[in-house]
Amino acid sequence: MVLLSSARVVTVARNLEIMACKPKLYYFNGRGRMESVRWLLAAAGVEFDEEYIEDREKYEKLLQGGDLLFEQLPLVEIDGLKIVQTRAILRYIAAKYNLYGKDIKERMFIDMYTEGTMDLMYLIASLGFLPLEEKKKGVETLLDKATNRYFPVYEKVLKDHGQDFLVGNQFSWADLHLLEAILMVEEIHPNSLGEFPMLQAFKERVSKIPTIEKFLQPGSQRKPPPDAAYVKCVKEVLQF
Numbered sequence: 026m027v028l029l030s031s032a033r034v035v036t037v038a039r040n041l042e043i044m045a046c047k048p049k050l051y052y053f054n055g056r057g058r059m060e061s062v063r064w065l066l067a068a069a070g071v072e073f074d075e076e077y078i079e080d081r082e083k084y085e086k087l088l089q090g091g092d093l094l095f096e097q098l099p100l101v102e103i104d105g106l107k108i109v110q111t112r113a114i115l116r117y118i119a120a121k122y123n124l125y126g127k128d129i130k131e132r133m134f135i136d137m138y139t140e141g142t143m144d145l146m147y148l149i150a151s152l153g154f155l156p157l158e159e160k161k162k163g164v165e166t167l168l169d170k171a172t173n174r175y176f177p178v179y180e181k182v183l184k185d186h187g188q189d190f191l192v193g194n195q196f197s198w199a200d201l202h203l204l205e206a207i208l209m210v211e212e213i214h215p216n217s218l219g220e221f222p223m224l225q226a227f228k229e230r231v232s233k234i235p236t237i238e239k240f241l242q243p244g245s246q247r248k249p250p251p252d253a254a255y256v257k258c259v260k261e262v263l264q265f
Contacts, residue, residue: 067240069122
């Protein structure tokens with residue numbers, strides 16, 4: 026029998042306590058770069074807390090505490106770590122909850138597909154910050170890229186391999202990210218999947234995964250599309 030020293034026991038107990046704590050998300054009360062993190066935690070069935078950055082004072086407190094490594098949000102506390110940079114946060118969570126493929130090749134495909142959907146979602150997120158006179162053109166550009174550049178890629182992937190999910194025939198972060206992007210585009214143009222039957226079936230299939238179905242219900246921590254109040258808050262806090 027191996028006996029642990031009292032110091033070692035305390036350390037192990039402390040580590041277990043840290044691992045048991047809910048992740049805590051620091052961001053604005055809106056979608057932005059944190060929304061995909063909320064989706065990923067929810068899909069993994071992980072409860073999380075949020076602290077909303079609603080004024081410049083809260084933001085400066087994080088800066089002064091040294092928590093924002095590059096002076097940017099989002100920030101996520103998880104497993105005793107304070108992680109910044111959206112992609113680093115997402116990759117850590119995906120790997121922790123087995124949503125990041127089973128080998129380096131699958132992770133490469135997951136990265137490739139999520140980078141594409143991330144590009145598309147950032148186009149959508151930017152619409153709320155455009156001047157009114159530029160918004161119509163922005164929407165036209167978005168829908169053109171969604172239906173002619175991005176959706177055809179995922180339609181072809183699903184058609185070519187004939188499987189239910191994008192990578193390795195198992196649900197991954199790539200599938201979740203794609204569903205999130207699809208729903209965001211549909212909020213702007215409900216019939217955007219009209220020419221993509223594989224994506225229509227994919228959307229229905231992934232939406233029925235129990236943890237995702239729960240997250241899509243009213244009252245969850247999923248955020249609504251950005252409104253004028255959200256845009257105003259972000260601009261005031263970040264001073265731009």
